[in-house]
Amino acid sequence: WHLCSVCEKAAHFLCYTCTYSLCKGCIRQSDFLCVRANKGLCVNCMRLVMLIENKDANKEN
Structure with missing residues (x-):
C-alpha cells in the first residue's frame, strides 16, 4: 500500500529506487519515466542513474 x-x-505509479509514488491524476503533472507497466524512475533517481551510466561509459573509453 503506497500513497x-x-x-x-x-x-x-512507483519509483524503483526510492519511496516516490504517484496517483493516476498526479502523474500528468510530474516528470516520471515509466520503465515497466506502473514502475519507473522519478526525476531524482533518473539523474542518479544517468550519472552512473555516464561514469561507466567514460571508463570504457
Missing part, C-alpha cells in the same frame, strides 16, 4: 507523494491518494 501518492503529491496528494496522498492511493498511488498507482
Whole structure:
C-alpha cells in the first residue's frame, strides 16, 4: 500500500529506487519515466542513474 507523494491518494505509479509514488491524476503533472507497466524512475533517481551510466561509459573509453 503506497500513497501518492503529491496528494496522498492511493498511488498507482512507483519509483524503483526510492519511496516516490504517484496517483493516476498526479502523474500528468510530474516528470516520471515509466520503465515497466506502473514502475519507473522519478526525476531524482533518473539523474542518479544517468550519472552512473555516464561514469561507466567514460571508463570504457
